[in-house]
Amino acid sequence: MNVIKVLNAQPAEDGAGVKIRRVPGFDGRYLDPFLMLDELKSDHSDDYMAGFPAHPHRGIETFTYLIKGGFEHRDHLGNRKAVRAGDVQWMSTGKGVIHSEMPLADSEGLHGFQIWLNMDAKDKMNAPQYQDSAQSGLPQISSQGVHLKALAGAWTLNAEQVQSPLSNLACNGAIADINIESKAQLEMPAMGCERVLAYIHTGSITAAGQRYQAGQLLVLDGDSAIIATTDQPSGLLLLRGEPLHQPIAHMGPFVMNTQAQLQDAIRDYQNGQFGQLSQ
Template sequence: MTINTDTVKILHRIVARPASDGAGVKIKRVTPSGDYAVMDPFLMLDEIRSEDGNDYAAGFPSHPHRGFETITYMRQGQLEHQDHMGNRGIISSGGAQWMTAGRGVIHSEMPLQKDGAFHGFQLWLNLPAAEKMRAAEYHNLEPDDIPIVQQGQHRIHVLGGSLNLGAEQIQGAIQDRTTLPQLWDVELNDAVPLTFSLKPELTTLLFLYEGSMRIGNETLSGQQLVSIQHEGQVTLSTQGQAKILVLAGKPLKEPIVQYGPFVMNTREQINDAIQAYQAGTLTA
């Protein structure tokens, strides 16, 4: 895959690293290693991909969150969500969930299969300081809720925001967020370029999870994320096939303090979250 280099410049590059989370689930994790400004307003991206149930079947038993949003997207397999509010949703292949932890959520995410192909992503999206203690919110997105755009041989899943292709605008399922998040899963299937528009003031991230990408004289392979600078348009092309997550959002430029499942602005707020969880009042 190549990107038009006339108006696009790589600012940062992050390689996904092997990690473990939940009850021992094997993942690949993209995190900015403390310099959150690189991905702002995004905090972290995890990819789960295996055909061996030993890598994922134990899942993510009940655990808390406060101060941000999670977007979970399944390309293949089934994952069940349950939370303290009584929500229950099954994320099937092509579906997603969008959860706003806000003041507090206690939930679990458990695979509904013991073996076989399982492939998905979870993205952490920060909340502005004024919204960190807002009420929790949950949206289960069925595959039919997520628009799929066919552009020639290319396919684009519009999970959030608005995709602008020339004069055409495709609205994703989730819109009303202060951070203006754009989240698209792009499948490039031939050499014809794909050009889309994005506001240049948004942080723009490209996560290549299959295939290879060439940017100017640089070549990227799978499981790498780059942040880019552009002037409002990005052109992608490939000689074969490639798959990439396109993420964009309005940077918050606020202090970030993270401790495990809590993301706040100060250490005192983190301590409050820990004490509230221990006292059973996190979700009160």
Template sequence: MTTRSLLKIIPSIPVSDGAGVKLRRSLGQSQWLRLDPFLMLDEFATDNPDDYIAGFPAHPHRGFETVTYMLEGDFLHEDHLGHKGHLRGGGAQWMTAGRGIIHSEMPLQQSGRLHGFQFWINLPAAEKMKPAAYRDIQPEEIAPVPIPGGEVRVIAGTLETADGASVPGPIQGLSTAPLFLDVRLEAGRRFSHPVAEGHTAFLYPYAGSLSVGAADAAKPLPARQAGVLSPGDRIELAADSEGAGFLLLAARPLGEPVVQYGPFVMNTREEIEQALDDYRAGTLA
């Protein structure tokens, strides 16, 4: 086994998106800060409703998947195909934009804390024009799994526990074979887990910091920074003296050209022009 080390840190920066929602963006700040097949990672965390109340009014997507995971707070998803979904705290939504979708994501609260994440994961060329679809994952489907010194919520892929058990998440069978875990650890506790050789992998601690790598060669990863991992087939890390909560994300890279224009992600400039023409003509989906 080869333990992955901390290869690079991508600091998150404050940005505003949608109709003025304040958030922090690590992956996706620029085209040079992508990790194939991951295109973007945003975190929104605030107690101030002025930071989120305007939400994300209707906007289009084509060519990739958006994944939203809420720790606290509620959103309403609506799209031009007539679908509605209630994204609850502790739940997630996995949306495949495919050939096109126009949707809105609006907060279902006027006050209180909102804390969650959204990342974009690319689709292979052969799947970019498939029909749009989404799945609302209820909190009960990703209930915490106890581990020594902590707990894990499994959204995609499979958790392999220290006692040899396998706990699958609700998202399975995608071409990028994503692994998406939300891990909470007590102070000083260690966590290790297999990650497929050749898959892109990174960590995002949203509470506390981590020491990443084998114990004799660990490197610090501060909170709210994306930690890109080196090649290998396993991760090892430890929580700091305050404990930690972090996301582990991994997936099979596509190795295909990426041409992005805002909410459209295709393989060629011509495909982007077609997406814009379809959107203007009302034939995106």
């Protein structure tokens, strides 16, 4: 496994003061087509119960995955869903979405992720889309102490392939949660795409003689096989996609290609063109 770059998640706050760890990529250097990975992990409700009240987005896709706890999603399109442990939720915000994500009152701790993907310039003003896995579930593969859950896209482990019901992410984006038992070895062939990322969320892994810890995002060579071992139960998110190599203009919840487009987004939101959150 050829690790090109190691990025460390940094403490941050978002929403109404939710404590997170973030790996930003708005400069387009290492994450493109992904823009940001946020990890929310706490057993203390004060760290997350204020949640993410109603806010807008334009020009991105948001992908939420929960390992522990739950959120209620609401948006101006009329979607109102409880997203619980083991579920994923995806929104292609396109020309504009207003939504909220609030922790469920029965959550005893929270561990989850929100990942932003960029959208091609030609698609940024498309109509919004929403999908989750609450009804369909997510397929899994287990082999020799390695357990892979296909969160988005198609994945192969030891010649067995699974396809997530979420298959329309921008830039051929795909995401898997991989859990490795102690003393087991993860082996996967080269992804064959330009962008491959691994975010360690539990334990640690060793690859090519180097040890990597939870909270580190590894930028991998897409033409190199993935081989890693661990001496403790460990978990990582594996992400792949095709970079856009397009200009990124970012301001808060809006990601466009030019400053003029950002000003248009702000004006449209202030003029009420994003709609209103459903009751």
